[in-house]
Amino acid sequence: MARTNLLYAQSGGVTAVINATAAAVIAAARERDDAVGTLFAARNGILGVLGEDLIDTAVLGAEEVDALAHMPGGAFGSCRFDLDPPERNPAQYDRLFAVFAAHGIGGFLYNGGNGSMDAVAKLSAAARARGYPLACVGVPKTVDNDLEGTDCSPGFGSAAKYAAVAMLEAGIDVASMASRSGRVFVLEVMGRNAGWIAAATALAAQTADEPPHIILMPEIPFDEDAFLAAVDATVKRLGYCAVTVSEGIRRANGTLVMEQDHDRKGHVQLGGAGQCIARLIHARLGHKHHWAIPDYLQRAAGHLVSAVDHAHASAVGRAAVEAAIAGRDCVMPAIRRLSDEPYRWDLEFADAAAIANLERRVPAHFIRADGLHVTDAARRYLRPLIEGEVYPAFARGVPDYRRLKLPAVPRKLASYVP
């Protein structure tokens, strides 16, 4: 069997376990040195391919690869960058394939979400059109859990675990502080269009009286009066109320609930829904209010990784290498659920082109009829994804995340000028 070189890259928002996928890719490629020559990693995703900024992963010792599996962030750098359509910018694709050719790349593994699957589909089509032999494999990753074609997305389980633990712990804190006027706590979690992380906070509760008492998801238009009535009833019953809100909740007219804060290009910067909700409660009901916005902490919490999520992330990395070696093109290894309890799963392969740019939202049967919480069906789906703990090593009080030295390999091509 002729050996080929592979290229791995990370894309989009990083997760607590994307490096577990990277470590599995490296380990699998090393085990298959009968088929894989060099495994390169591109720095900063597809931007590193365009810039011919490549790392030979052989620089990492075995112990470093093991450590990589427990590090948050994207060790090789990530980016948010969409490829142009090939017909509009053929020069961009000329460059990508020039880099592939210069380094003997026969397989490209792109580790990302919906947008990355779009890149996989475009590159796959372009390779076929050019007659370049490339196995283009999407490797799923997103905290948002919004990828179609897979039962869940690696990265989500750990974000979900973080959010559930945050609600559990903050909820105990809030409950223990006596107040005559009532106390309200709002936890804002990620989710612009899909409420998966918010839904997962339901796993903090053992009974309906435990936090979170209300979960606001983007799938349901925000009804201010119904929401405030539910808060009021909860405070009257328990003396406090804990609310989870997805950053992207909208009113029935489509406007975002959060304060809008436009950046220089007019992009909306999210991050204010929790504050808006907390202030609304305070203004209308008069309760003491606190809000927490974990922001990046929820997707970077290497100290609180779900063992199931970690196993998923590793498995898709290994499967992607096998797929590339087998010459499977435009596919994405996906998680298939076999049973909820005990949780059993295996892998299947999905068509990356069919997944690209789709967005899986929380389905109606996972959302309680009043739109303010989740159903038992949601709990059955979510629970296994946060189970088990994988702790990093600690040193001097903090996780002992390695500082990896990742020198670029010498460039073979002229600089890229877009």
Added chain:
Amino acid sequence: MARTNLLYAQSGGVTAVINATAAAVIAAARERDDAVGTLFAARNGILGVLGEDLIDTAVLGAEEVDALAHMPGGAFGSCRFDLDPPERNPAQYDRLFAVFAAHGIGGFLYNGGNGSMDAVAKLSAAARARGYPLACVGVPKTVDNDLEGTDCSPGFGSAAKYAAVAMLEAGIDVASMASRSGRVFVLEVMGRNAGWIAAATALAAQTADEPPHIILMPEIPFDEDAFLAAVDATVKRLGYCAVTVSEGIRRANGTLVMEQDHDRKGHVQLGGAGQCIARLIHARLGHKHHWAIPDYLQRAAGHLVSAVDHAHASAVGRAAVEAAIAGRDCVMPAIRRLSDEPYRWDLEFADAAAIANLERRVPAHFIRADGLHVTDAARRYLRPLIEGEVYPAFARGVPDYRRLKLPAVPRKLASYVP
């Protein structure tokens, strides 16, 4: 030796380890059943004493006491309530001593911060004035680390560890996302008047180029131009910048930097400094900006407790019981540092009255000359306090915090009407 009953209560903002103190109080009292009859706990701090809402801690089994030691929040409930001066409201003290007398209380253990030490001092003086035999013992607790008379405050080490880990993990995340315009991340931590938790995020870094690049503490007036210049220089050097900010930073004219959000009584609600700083950077320098506000999560993170902090919290609880048995009045067990590295410590006793209402701020020699970071002296002080990990048991993906049943003992007095 005649046996006496003790009364334990929790006060002020709770911490990740205040229940470790409670568990140690219970365990120590059980071991000293030669001297202690019943150990009561008041529900919701001093409010529970006034309301004669008492729990006999004998209801907790040994296994529950062990579990209690690893639960965040205040298991018996806490409150923010200041006793009136005895001369202004003698009826309040009449009630307190009536409750003490009705339940045979010879020792009162109040677990709190500066305000609680004030309560200890007032109760102690009132007991002496009345000739009521009471050993009034303050038990230190605050995430703010602002108690005088002790090298550090139980509760702080775990909040500091949480904040350092948050900055480490989010910093890795931010660093891994490529951006042409530069990225800025702001972590807002607790600290209205003292920057201890903010300072502790310095422990995330191994070099000056690692997050946090800037630490803003309330001890130093916020200088917008100097700050923005430091952010700009960091982004130019590294491509991104991570900033820690205490919630209570103020400008030179004394105004809070955060957006002011007055509640109905005109009290300022803190919680917006991070957002203000992030938006300022964005408006003036144009960088992409994110901010995180862990809020209660940083003081409730039972899943990320410092082993040293946990040991401190347990030790002060045990010492408080011994002090009460010995009839020591108006004292507070305090942490005494014997050496930084290896870290060695023991306990001493401080005068609770001398501590009451003081506030220990970060000293000048812990703050870098430019006011934008900490010194090595600060790191030497802070490092031992976050060391070691104490994990709670997990069940079904989240910490297995017990739901304790804590029935009130029958009241012996008429209801209290303030």
